Amino acid sequence: MISTERMAAVDANAAALGVPRKQLMESSGNAVAREVRAVADPGAEVALLCGRGNNGGDAFVAARFLAAYDATVHLLGRPESIRTDIARENWAALGAAEIPAETVTDSADLSLGDPDVVVDAMLGTGATGALREPERTAARLANGSDATVVAVDVPSGIDADTGEPTGAESDPFVDADRVVTFHDEKPGLGALDAAVTVADIGIPAAAERFVGPGDLLALGRDPDSHKGENGEVLVVGGGPYTGAPSLAARAALRAGADLVRVACPETVAREVQGYSADLIVRGLPGDRLGPAHVDRVRELAAANDVVVLGPGLGDDDGARAFARELLAAYDGRAVVDADALRAVPEADTDAELVCTPHQGELVGMGGETASDPDERAALVRSFAADLGHTLLVKGAVDVVSDGDAVRLNRTGNPGMTVGGTGDVLAGAVGALAAVTDPFRAAAVGAHVNGLAGDAAAEAFGNGLAATDLPDRLPEAMRDE
Numbered sequence: 001m002i003s004t005e006r007m008a009a010v011d012a013n014a015a016a017l018g019v020p021r022k023q024l025m026e027s028s029g030n031a032v033a034r035e036v037r038a039v040a041d042p043g044a045e046v047a048l049l050c051g052r053g054n055n056g057g058d059a060f061v062a063a064r065f066l067a068a069y070d071a072t073v074h075l076l077g078r079p080e081s082i083r084t085d086i087a088r089e090n091w092a093a094l095g096a097a098e099i100p101a102e103t104v105t106d107s108a109d110l111s112l113g114d115p116d117v118v119v120d121a122m123l124g125t126g127a128t129g130a131l132r133e134p135e136r137t138a139a140r141l142a143n144g145s146d147a148t149v150v151a152v153d154v155p156s157g158i159d160a161d162t163g164e165p166t167g168a169e170s171d172p173f174v175d176a177d178r179v180v181t182f183h184d185e186k187p188g189l190g191a192l193d194a195a196v197t198v199a200d201i202g203i204p205a206a207a208e209r210f211v212g213p214g215d216l217l218a219l220g221r222d223p224d225s226h227k228g229e230n231g232e233v234l235v236v237g238g239g240p241y242t243g244a245p246s247l248a249a250r251a252a253l254r255a256g257a258d259l260v261r262v263a264c265p266e267t268v269a270r271e272v273q274g275y276s277a278d279l280i281v282r283g284l285p286g287d288r289l290g291p292a293h294v295d296r297v298r299e300l301a302a303a304n305d306v307v308v309l310g311p312g313l314g315d316d317d318g319a320r321a322f323a324r325e326l327l328a329a330y331d332g333r334a335v336v337d338a339d340a341l342r343a344v345p346e347a348d349t350d351a352e353l354v355c356t357p358h359q360g361e362l363v364g365m366g367g368e369t370a371s372d373p374d375e376r377a378a379l380v381r382s383f384a385a386d387l388g389h390t391l392l393v394k395g396a397v398d399v400v401s402d403g404d405a406v407r408l409n410r411t412g413n414p415g416m417t418v419g420g421t422g423d424v425l426a427g428a429v430g431a432l433a434a435v436t437d438p439f440r441a442a443a444v445g446a447h448v449n450g451l452a453g454d455a456a457a458e459a460f461g462n463g464l465a466a467t468d469l470p471d472r473l474p475e476a477m478r479d480e
């Protein structure tokens with residue numbers, strides 16, 4: 001089962017893997033033609049009702065595979081209004097091949113004749129609201145005909161995610177006999193009174209298995225958003241290590257957070273502030289965080305969307321007790337890294353966590369690891385389920401799981417084993433967790449952190465430093 005949103009992501013990931021959408025359209029159209037062959041013998045009359053989006057494009061392709069049939073393409077709208085290059089190219093290919101095609105701009109001119117099969121390729125996953133003309137009339141004609149109605153991807157006027165009409169109850173939608181949907185079952189199709197076929201259109205499994213550029217889609221900011229709506233992040237750490245909270249905080253800013261605050265020992269505060277004037281720094285008494293600071297930090301945490309706990313904290317007893325007690329008292333969202341990780345299995349917390357251990361830290365938390373990648377992924381998944389939190393286990397291939405789904409990330413390079421890159425990752429995931437769910441935040445965070453590292457390696461080779469990464473995050477996060 002795959003949602004429309006996830007499908008769009010997987011589609012973009014496939015393109016990045018070298019399987020562009022036009023190729024997928026070719027496979028989709030082929031699958032539609034196969035379905036027509038299954039319901040009607042050669043020579044049968046086939047009317048293909050095509051919209052101006054890629055759903056229509058699938059049917060332009062199908063028409064090329066139906067040479068043995070009496071097939072006519074009806075384009076609903078003007079050829080100039082075809083919305084995508086790939087659909088337009090396939091439309092042009094019909095004309096060049098002299099395959100019968102007509103354009104319908106006025107619904108009064110639409111006549112289907114008496115076809116044996118109607119292919120509904122008017123609207124797919126791009127439909128919004130009630131069917132407009134001429135699709136509205138075309139849907140009524142299809143429903144009123146004696147033909148077998150084969151819908152492409154989803155019946156026009158039906159929401160693939162819910163199975164509900166995209167318009168009001170009184171608005172028409174295509175009442176399909178059969179649906180050929182692509183790649184995977186859609187959540188809404190099971191409720192329909194139609195036979196559903198899932199067609200493999202050649203999307204590689206890797207497009208779902210690995211994080212890719214598609215996972216970044218729809219993470220963009222709402223242009224009407226106000227300060228604070230894109231996330232407020234509190235980084236909690238510092239002590240024996242003074243640079244770590246700065247790196248995490250800087251990364252959170254560059255990954256898109258509106259406001260980034262740092263709670264750290266006062267001995268660390270000046271260095272953090274010196275690192276960036278963009279940060280709001282709260283220095284707490286002493287040179288280590290400990291149980292005495294829990295109440296104050298909890299208060300500060302309440303004003304933020306996400307806490308990033310751990311960078312530079314240290315592993316003395318006080319710091320460990322601090323992490324445990326803070327987690328017990330906190331019920332918001334947090335990214336937990338470094339020395340705070342060991343506190344997670346011990347702490348009785350209602351917080352929603354993304355834990356970012358490397359293999360060694362994973363074992364320190366009570367998890368297991370394996371050399372076989374599939375086995376390792378399965379172990380991460382079951383440990384995440386036991387913990388009830390999302391895990392991002394860092395490695396040459398990062399493994400992300402929320403205990404249910406698993407995603408792998410392949411970006412990054414050996415140069416990133418230098419100290420501090422984990423702090424950058426934690427900060428980036430923190431910023432992302434303020435605007436999306438923890439699993440996606442972890443997956444996307446790992447991906448863009450790796451891309452930033454790859455860009456840094458290109459500039460500095462083996463000399464790359466963690467401080468080179470944060471400013472490279474925005475470029476890594478561009479979703480076009």
Ligand SMILES: NC(=O)C1=CN([C@@H]2O[C@H](COP(=O)(O)OP(=O)(O)OC[C@H]3O[C@@H](n4cnc5c(N)ncnc54)[C@H](O)[C@@H]3O)[C@@H](O)[C@H]2O)[C@H](O)CC1
Nearest residue numbers: 011024025053054055123124125126127128130131132153
């Ligand atoms: N990997 C994949 O998912 C693939 C999918 N394919 C097919 O592409 C469609 C989705 O295509 P898209 O261009 O995004 O959207 P549509 O074709 O559904 O329609 C877009 C177009 O229609 C207009 N419109 C929207 N709502 C209405 C309405 N209520 N009435 C009239 N017109 C409407 C609007 O202008 C939109 O821009 C997917 O379903 C698959 O069939 C690929 O071919 C293969 C890969």
Ligand SMILES: [K+]
Nearest residue numbers: 120123154156
């Ligand atoms: K359709």
